[in-house]
Amino acid sequence: MWRETTRHERNLKIFREELDDFLPEKILDFHVHIFSADVLPAGETYACAGHPIAKYDFADLERDLAEVYPGRRTAAVCFGLPLVRYDMKANNAYVAAGADHRRFFPLRLFDPHEPDRAAVKRDIVAGRFLGLKPYLDYVRKADAGAVEVAEMLPDWIMQVADELQLIVMLHIPRRGRLADPLNQRQVVDLCRRFPRAKIVLAHVGRAYYRKSIVGQLDGLKDLPNLYFDLAMLNHWEVLEYLFRTVAPEKILYATDLPIALAPGKSVEINDQYTYVTPVPWDLSISDEHRKLVFTSFLYEELRAIRQAVERAGRSHDFVRGLFYENGRRLLPENPGS
Ligand SMILES: [Zn+2]
Numbered sequence: 001m002w003r004e005t006t007r008h009e010r011n012l013k014i015f016r017e018e019l020d021d022f023l024p025e026k027i028l029d030f031h032v033h034i035f036s037a038d039v040l041p042a043g044e045t046y047a048c049a050g051h052p053i054a055k056y057d058f059a060d061l062e063r064d065l066a067e068v069y070p071g072r073r074t075a076a077v078c079f080g081l082p083l084v085r086y087d088m089k090a091n092n093a094y095v096a097a098g099a100d101h102r103r104f105f106p107l108r109l110f111d112p113h114e115p116d117r118a119a120v121k122r123d124i125v126a127g128r129f130l131g132l133k134p135y136l137d138y139v140r141k142a143d144a145g146a147v148e149v150a151e152m153l154p155d156w157i158m159q160v161a162d163e164l165q166l167i168v169m170l171h172i173p174r175r176g177r178l179a180d181p182l183n184q185r186q187v188v189d190l191c192r193r194f195p196r197a198k199i200v201l202a203h204v205g206r207a208y209y210r211k212s213i214v215g216q217l218d219g220l221k222d223l224p225n226l227y228f229d230l231a232m233l234n235h236w237e238v239l240e241y242l243f244r245t246v247a248p249e250k251i252l253y254a255t256d257l258p259i260a261l262a263p264g265k266s267v268e269i270n271d272q273y274t275y276v277t278p279v280p281w282d283l284s285i286s287d288e289h290r291k292l293v294f295t296s297f298l299y300e301e302l303r304a305i306r307q308a309v310e311r312a313g314r315s316h317d318f319v320r321g322l323f324y325e326n327g328r329r330l331l332p333e334n335p336g337s
Helices: 009-019 058-068 088-098 117-126 155-163 179-194 236-245 295-311 318-328
Strands: 026-033 046-048 049-051 072-077 103-107 132-133 167-170 198-201 227-230 265-269 272-277 282-284
Touching: 009 295, 026 318, 058 072, 072 088, 072 167, 088 103, 132 155, 155 179, 155 318, 179 198, 236 295, 265 295
Parallel strands: 026 072, 072 103, 132 167, 167 198, 198 227, 272 282
Antiparallel strands: 046 049, 265 272
16 A cells, blocks of 8 residues: 555554654644546546556545544645646536535636636636635646746636635746745735735745745745645755744645655755655655655654754644644634534
């Protein structure tokens, strides 16, 4: 089984020794991908950190939340897989139908090329979507590294997001990521021009190594409608810098399930980062010599969060906010109840 949960004794040991006395009672994961089998082209699988899967549905999520966080009450913000080859309409419909607005909260995949703007707004309202998940691939540029935030989120959809007070789960583009000056300008612009939209920088703006974050939050940290999700951040130095720099209520626990359940770790090497995984994956260096025993990206993230909390001297209230209350405030109803 590729999923690193407490069903494996080695992960149960980590949970008992390192996480059980740290994790609060309620956990809201703000970044989860959900897709049913009909979303992928027939016969295709999705390479989940190198492990082929055909689906990750609500039943899978419920099982995994129970196995990853034993004894905790859990909830999640869920959206589809934002890849152009996949059936976005089917994925959005599945997420909307399965989200109960008590434990699971839906965001809608958004493609800026959707032709009927009124229909997009109707679909958001009818599906009771609480926000949008744009993605750089949907811009369909030959050079994915040249995509701009403004192309992922044209004004017409931001006007809808502002009017309906939607969450916008933004995976920022461009090679410089958080440190890219154009990204910084366009994020500030979005937040100021659409103040009722709630903009979440996924993966802390994809700042996975120290130099990609130090000094890069100064122009962003005071925007009242900007938030930071921690998905796939395995690096305590990055997290400690974030915790010391932005207001606590802006920080949202998030994982990027199902990828975060795979064995692996994100590591910094010489002012860059890569993933290290036991099996080959496009985004990783893999351990062909089988030198290492891995746990999940998710448990590595929890270890890094704990380390950063302790180093920054943050309180239990900070931890409760990070894992649950901060995210809950962005949602209209009480999750996890
Ligand atoms: Zn994601």
